[in-house]
Amino acid sequence: MENDATVKALTKSGSLHNRRVAIVGGGPGGLASAMLLAHEGADVTLYERHGQLGGRSSAVEGNTEAGAFRFDTGPTFFLYPQILRNIFTRCGLRMEDTITLKKLNENYDLVFENGPSLRLTSDIDVLEREIARIDAQDAGKIREFIADNRSKFRNFIPVLQRPFNTVLDLLRPDMLRAFPKLRPLSSVDRDLSRYFRDPRTRLAFSFQSKYLGMSPYRCPSLFTILSFMEHEYGIYHPVGGTMAVMEAMGQAAKQLGVTIRLNAPVHEIMTRKGRATGVLTDQGPERADAVVINADFGRAMTKLVPDRKRRRWKNKSIERKKYSCSTFMMYLGIEGSVPDKGHHTIFLSESYDRNFAEIEAGEMLSDEASLYIQNACITDPEQAPAGHSTLYVLMPVGHLRDGGVDWTDETRAQARRLVMARLEKAGFANIEERIRFEKILTPTDWEESYDVHKGAVFNLAHNLGQMLHRRPHNRFEDIRGVYLAGGGTHPGSGLPVIFEGARISSDLVIRDLAPRRRSTFFNRRSRKGATHVGS
Structure with a gap:
């Protein structure tokens, strides 16, 4: 942890001048790292294999005759926005200039399958x-x-x-x-x-x-x-959706001098004598003094770093780890609205314990599924054409595994029927006949289209054996010069936690790459136990 004086000293000195940093992945952790490191003077290039930023925090968009629908892909709200605000402040920017977070009057509707239905607030x-x-x-x-x-x-x-x-x-x-x-x-x-x-x-x-x-x-x-x-x-809705926050962070990164390359997959982390030297892209080898990996941990390690170059995190070790559940997603653009439902609805199965046991086993779809539904247009009507609205529907399911659910077309159709029936049970009546746009994501889609290992959208499970020092380290322990950001490293998943993890990893990069005299000052001051800027 670094105190305010240390951060200010480093900021004024441009401590990473002439240092090149490659960031693999343009999700929230990669964008936050890019901002912080560019503000320290580093020459930062962010590589994103897709055509838009955000990763699981991007948007699903659908054009219809009625107009365009826009949905959050994954995260749909913000908790404790002070952490993101601190990142902007540290970079000399005001978050509020480009991002609008609207605090909801009601946190969510909580609907128990056989009653009651509660409307919970702060x-x-x-x-x-x-x-x-x-x-x-x-x-x-x-x-x-x-x-x-x-x-x-x-x-x-x-x-x-x-x-x-x-x-x-x-x-x-x-x-x-x-x-x-x-x-x-x-x-x-x-x-x-x-x-x-x-x-x-x-x-x-x-x-x-x-x-x-x-x-x-x-x-x-x-x-x-x-x-x-x-x-x-309280719970905050980002106006324009979570993707609007990613776009604002991308613009802030560019303002700070970051080069953002979309449709630019990284094929390998290059190393020499156990140290990262850069990344291999379609344009060939590109040198870097440090590499920050924001891609999904399990997927990135097994695809970007040969097994022989890793000591602790071998493929076998990664395979043995416990992973979170996955999700079956439905993004529904509907005609009309759902005015009697809140922005967020949690529908809880009468047999919640059995429901989750079946999810963890991953061998079948649970007939008694719980759902999360976002009715965003009740707060942010611009997410859908006039006279229409969006419904984001999430059903937790098991992640991909040997002997688990095989996501064939038949399974996909079965899951869709199940969701529609459970929506009706949750009080969302007459939805199917009003659907004008529909997109589905299964665990297989999460793995193949979004590079999520095993389709486990919440990354490595957060059990005691995989937290703190037992989670992949922010300064990756197997290869010098490699740092991790995102839900697969400490402190873990969830947007505010990912932003905090990006700050931790960025400060380690600064500590390691800054000139020795500043690095010594940095380490001496940090040992005194002060907290980071904005805390």
Whole structure:
């Protein structure tokens, strides 16, 4: 972690002048890294194999006779935007000049399959009244839950702001302060049982583990902070969709001097004597002093770095790791609107535990699927032609594996029928007859079209064996001069966490490439335990 004085000193010095950095992948982590490193004076080139920036945070667009529909591809909202704001501020820019994040009055509709249906907000009084419809005693424990998780969040944030390179990093003071609040052997659901007795109440505060592609019955108890963050800070909709944020970051990167090359796949990370020397593209070898890999970790390592050049992260090791679930996606442009539904709807199966067990097993489609539905046009009508609206529908499914679901045309059609039936059950009536545009993504599409290893859209699972120092390191341990950004490295998945990880990795690049006298000053100051700019 770096204090404000150190960052300012480096910024004024242009510490990476004449240093060349290649960034592989134009997702949120790659864009944030490009901005930060270019602002330090580096000659940054960002390579994106697709024709648009964003990766899983890009857009699905469909043109029809009625006009154009636009959908978020993956992430549909922002939590805790201060982290992104800090990145812009550090680069001498104002996020608000190019990005509009609208705080929603209501966080989401929470629809239990057999009732009740709740409308949850960040207003604790309203939240208590809604939860009381499940259990009045549970409602009386909400403020205690919020207070305890406020303390947990405050204690754990410093841990998420620095790299973890060895087991010794677990013994640093910030981790020792945070550890008593983590209950590492407890799951999210079990931790919530200390407050809430009704399983439906616990689901109302634990379904957020799906943001990590995990079951609340398996997800480590740390991640109760996800629901806390929603209720403490609110949920934000990026006007124009998440892609609008990626486009604004791309423009900011260009303003800072980054060269962005679209439709420019990287075929290999070039190395010499265990150190990265550049990237191999369609134009041939291109030299770099450092390479930041923002592509999906499992996919990038098995495709861009020969197995013989990796020590810890061999192909066999990558294959043995635990991965998140995948998703079956439907992007529906419909005639008319759904005015009685909120911006976000969470539809929870009556058999949620069995539903997630079947997802984790990955051997079949679960007939009792839960859904997430975004009704974006109720907030952002420009996402669809006049008189129309968009529905983004996500059904969690197992990731690709031997013996798992084979995503044939027949399976795809079966999943579509299942989603349409569950939409009806969730209260979205008469949708199918109004569809004017439709696009589907299966786990196979995620792997083949978006380069997501095993189609696991939330990356490596966030279990205890794959967090902190056991996750791929921000300064990649197998090859000197390679750094990682994105959900596959520490701290993990989710947009605010990915932005924080990009900052960690960028600061390591700065530390490693800056001239020795500045690097020494940097390391001496950072050992004093100060926090990063904007914290």
